[in-house]
Amino acid sequence: MSLKERYLEIEERIQKACIRSGRKREEVILLAASKTQPVEKILEAYECGIRYFGENRVQEGMEKIDMLKDYKDIHWHLIGGLQTNKAKYAVKYFEMIHSVDRQELVDELEKRASKLGKVQEGLIEVNFGEESKFGVREENLKTLFEYTLTKKHLKIVGLMAIPPYFENPEDVRPFFRKLRLLKEDLEKSFNVKLPHLSMGMSHDFEVAIEEGATIVRIGTALFGERR
Numbered sequence: 328m329s330l331k332e333r334y335l336e337i338e339e340r341i342q343k344a345c346i347r348s349g350r351k352r353e354e355v356i357l358l359a360a361s362k363t364q365p366v367e368k369i370l371e372a373y374e375c376g377i378r379y380f381g382e383n384r385v386q387e388g389m390e391k392i393d394m395l396k397d398y399k400d401i402h403w404h405l406i407g408g409l410q411t412n413k414a415k416y417a418v419k420y421f422e423m424i425h426s427v428d429r430q431e432l433v434d435e436l437e438k439r440a441s442k443l444g445k446v447q448e449g450l451i452e453v454n455f456g457e458e459s460k461f462g463v464r465e466e467n468l469k470t471l472f473e474y475t476l477t478k479k480h481l482k483i484v485g486l487m488a489i490p491p492y493f494e495n496p497e498d499v500r501p502f503f504r505k506l507r508l509l510k511e512d513l514e515k516s517f518n519v520k521l522p523h524l525s526m527g528m529s530h531d532f533e534v535a536i537e538e539g540a541t542i543v544r545i546g547t548a549l550f551g552e553r554r
């Protein structure tokens with residue numbers, strides 16, 4: 328199957344999941360997880376109409392963003408864990424950072440965004456288990472979120488998670504639901520609006536959409552198996 332054919336199939340599945348859950352297609356962003364993909368593949372996806380791309384590593388992302396700098400309507404997101412010493416570059420290059428997960432990183436993002444005169448958008452990554460070494464534990468989420476409210480140049484716009492992998496995507500549903508409830512709890516507790524839930528990957532994006540995802544991060548289903 329070509330990338331275009333895979334794209335059309337994903338698009339149809341997204342639309343069906345939206346219909347099933349009474350949501351509008353425009354509420355869900357298809358973000359192509361483009362780690363390890365060369366710029367040629369990114370451009371193929373761009374030709375299909377995709378405008379959101381997620382990179383995992385700052386260095387790899389910077390190189391591609393520089394090569395594709397003429398494509399000004401691409402939205403570049405950092406979806407992988409972020410080391411504090413790379414925050415400077417992440418702020419310079421990425422529109423949204425999905426992996427805000429500790430005070431030290433919040434401080435550094437604030438400092439770097441302030442220097443650039445930018446308000447950096449970010450998502451707090453929640454860690455539901457030992458699957459990922461990144462992410463804040465559920466019990467520390469409120470404290471971290473409250474801390475970010477003191478920062479003028481970092482704006483948290485939602486939550487992200489990489490739940491454990493299950494053969495049956497239905498088994499992931501409770502984790503997606505949990506992330507939505509955590510978001511709603513923050514909104515109530517702090518009287519704020521958090522528009523985004525970044526959840527769902529190739530294997531389980533339909534369930535994620537049914538549970539309220541606004542950004543699905545899709546790699547393999549779009550680009551094929553990574554080499």
Ligand SMILES: *Cc1c(COP(=O)(O)O)cnc(C)c1O
Binds near residue numbers: 383406
């Ligand atoms: C690679 C990656 C994805 C996409 O994974 P697929 O299973 O290939 O769709 C999504 N999110 C993050 C953080 C990733 O690293």
